[in-house]
Amino acid sequence: MTAEREARPAGAPVRRGRGRRPADEVRAEVLAAAGALLLREGMAAFTIERVAQEAAVSKTTLYKWWPSRGTLALDGYFHAVESTLAFPDTGDIRADLTAQVRAFVRLLAGTSAGRVIAELIGQAQTDPALSAALLERYSGPRRDLAVARLRRAQEQGRLRADADPRILVDQLWGACYHRLLLPNEPLTEEFAARLVDNLLRGVAA
Amino acid sequence: MTAEREARPAGAPVRRGRGRRPADEVRAEVLAAAGALLLREGMAAFTIERVAQEAAVSKTTLYKWWPSRGTLALDGYFHAVESTLAFPDTGDIRADLTAQVRAFVRLLAGTSAGRVIAELIGQAQTDPALSAALLERYSGPRRDLAVARLRRAQEQGRLRADADPRILVDQLWGACYHRLLLPNEPLTEEFAARLVDNLLRGVAA
Known part of the structure; x- marks a missing residue:
């Protein structure tokens, strides 16, 4: 940012210094830059330096x-990925779960997000700090959103009251992660739809 | 093995040279040594050198x-882990699945096997050769065993004929891997039993 100030020709209009941008705004710009870099170039290219450069903030700010x-x-x-993975609530739990799990599969299988989250989960297996961050900042909040939608369905009498929503999360989104991380079988939208169907109807004859 | 021959005192009984052991026997000893080393000390300590030493074979043999x-x-x-994870067939698919998934959870949560397979899956996310080996030598064969048991249950009229056994694998064992790799929630035997119950009965109200 110093460089930018120095570059201003004498008499040019004074831009509000970047250091003066509201913190929330800077934070949102950093997150946008970080997310875009990650999805574009993957974890290997993802460094604090690159994000600082692309968001035009100092590394000190990032580390803060x-x-x-x-x-x-x-x-x-x-x-x-947050907006792509919104949890709809139309009152129809079957349709809403199918839409959500389909969107999740499209994100994992059809964009670079799948590779990125697979690498993050992979690295977390031998990196306790990354693992803690992953649980707290990603999988925990994502679980909570899913559980909230499932609990509403229970309150509306659409799901059995004795089914544990936390376990349903593992049998829907967890099943997708399984195919992402151990890709013996393909991750398709048909798969997503059948996960929901199996779980709602049951597969006993 | 040369060292061993040299160490035999003159006049001592001639041991059959290690080089003469049948290949199957050597292979089984190597696998036992490799498995034991892995479960005892984890992936970080697992090297070709160590296995060669513990199984008393040459590195050349291992690389062959x-x-x-x-x-x-x-x-x-x-x-x-193979014997621990046998797929029972008592004719009662609910009991058999519950027993198998419980045994799987005990292995993952109660022994060092969980950490080992988590690290192998983790490393495979950025190591294409390891990923190929994992799918071909571990998750593929494990999937096939589960699918075979589920298909028998379908033939016996215990599972809906239109349920895809390959998807049920993701909703049972895949759900366990999800809790292993992203441990926001605990891996318990109660969890294992409820996975089976949810999937067989269905959770729609």
């Missing part, structure tokens, strides 16, 4: 908010 | 059968 490269990557990832 | 450390680790792992 994010203790590590991994936590910044996770927040950037969550920011990038 | 296993192209990499990862493939040897996977075969050793599979060998070590």
